[in-house]
Amino acid sequence: MLGVVPAAGEGTRLRPLTEEKPKGLVEVAGKPLLAHVFETLAASGVEEVVVVVGYEGDAIRDYFGTSAAGVPLSYVEQNDRLGLGHAVLQAESHVDGPFVVLNGDNVVAGDLREPMARQRDPDVDAVVAVEEVDLATARETGVVSVEGGDDGASERITGIAEKPTDPPSTLATTGAYVLPEEIFDALDLLRPSERGEYELADALGVLIRAGARVEAVPLTAERVNVNAPADLDAAAEIVRERD
Template identity: 55%
Template sequence: MKAVIPAAGRGSRLGALTDDQPKGLVEIAGRPLLAYVFDRAIEAGAEELVVVIGYEGAQIVDRFGDSFCETPITYVHQRERLGLAHAVLQAEPHVTGAFLVVNGDNVFIDSLQPAVAALEDDGVDGVIAVEDVSRNTASRTGVVELANETVARIIEKPTDPPSTLVTTGCYVLPEDAFEACKLVQPSADGEYQLSEAVSLLAHAGYTIATARVGDRVNVNHPADLDQAEALLQE
C-alpha cells in the first residue's frame, strides 16, 4: 500500500515560522512535522510515500531526499493549492489499488494501523479515521454522518452538526477515489474537498467504515506545536 501525504501548504497561520519554509518542516521536539507523519504512515504499512509538495517544496525534497527510514519517497507538485481532493488527485499516476492518505499537518500520537486493518473487514471498501469532539468543534470541521454504522456523507463546517463524529485527516481509500475526486465541484472558496469525494463514493454504494486512532493534533497555530510536543513527551 502507498501513502499519499498532502504537504503543499504554507501554513500562514503559523506566522513567521513559515515565512521561509513550508509548514511540513516546522520543528516539533527537534524533528520536522512531516517526520512524524511519515513515521505513522510507515508504521501503518505504507511501502512508499507519495508526498504532494507546493510552497517551498524544494526544501522538503532537500530535507528528506528519496527515502525515509528506507521507505521510498516520490514527490508530486500541486502547483495551485485548490483543496485536499485536488492535492490527492496529483498522486494518481503513482498509485494503484487501495491507498492511505495522511494529512501532512497532523501529528498522530498513536498508530494508524486500526484504520488500515479495518479495510480487511468483509465488504469494506474504504475507512475514515474519526474522533468525537464537542459540537462547537464539529461546526468548524468535517462532520461524519453515519447510516447503518457506515459513512453516509461528510459535511464540511455545518452550522448545525448532525453528529459530533469528525474526520481526522487520515483515510484509507479505494483506487476509485481518484475518479470521485474528478467529479467534485468546487466549494464557495474555490477548493475541491476530499470529504465530498468520500461522500460521492458512499452515495455510489461503496462501504466506507470508520476507525478510531487515538489522540492527534492538527497543527495550524503556534500553540498547536506546544500541544503536540507535550503529547509526544507523555
C-alpha cells in the same frame, strides 16, 4: 500499501515560522513536522510514501531526499492549492490499489493499523478515521453521519459535511483515510465547493451515493492537527509521551 501525504500548504497561521520555510519543516520536539508523519506511516506498515508539495516544496525535497523513517519517498507537485481532494488527485499516477492518506500537519501518538486493517475487509471500500469533538469544533471541521455497525467498533458513513453550521454529529474527520482507487473517478466529477476547493469529503459522498461502503473507525491514539503556534506545544507533548 502506499501512503499519500498532502503537504503543499503555506501554513499562514504559523507565521512568522513559515515565512521562509514550508510548514512541514517547522520543528516539533526537535524534528520537522513531516518527520513525525512519515514515522506514523512507517509504523503502520506503509511501504512507500508520495508527498504532495507546493509552497517551498524544494526545501522539503532537499531535506528528506528519497527516504524517511526507512520508507521510500517520491514527490508530486500541487501548483494550485485547491483543497484536499485536489491534493490527493495529484498522486493518482502513483496509486495502484488501496492507499492511505495522512495530512502532513498531523502528529499522531500511534499508528493507523486499525483503519488500514478494516479497509482490507472485502465488504469495506473506504475508511475514515474519526474522533469525538465538541459542537464548536464540529462546526470548524469535517463531520460524518453514521449508522450503527455490527462490531461495535466501526460504523457505516451515510454522509459527510465540511464545516457545517448545524453539524449532523460530533464525529469529526481526522485527516487520516484509507481509500480505494475509485476515489479518483469521484474527484474527477467534482466542481469547486463554496470555498473554491475540491473537497475530499465531497468525493467520498459520491462514492457513498454510488453504493460504496465507507466506514468510520475511531482513531484511538492522541492526535494534534498543527495549525497555530500553540499546537506545536501540544504536539510536542504527545510526542514526548509516546517516546
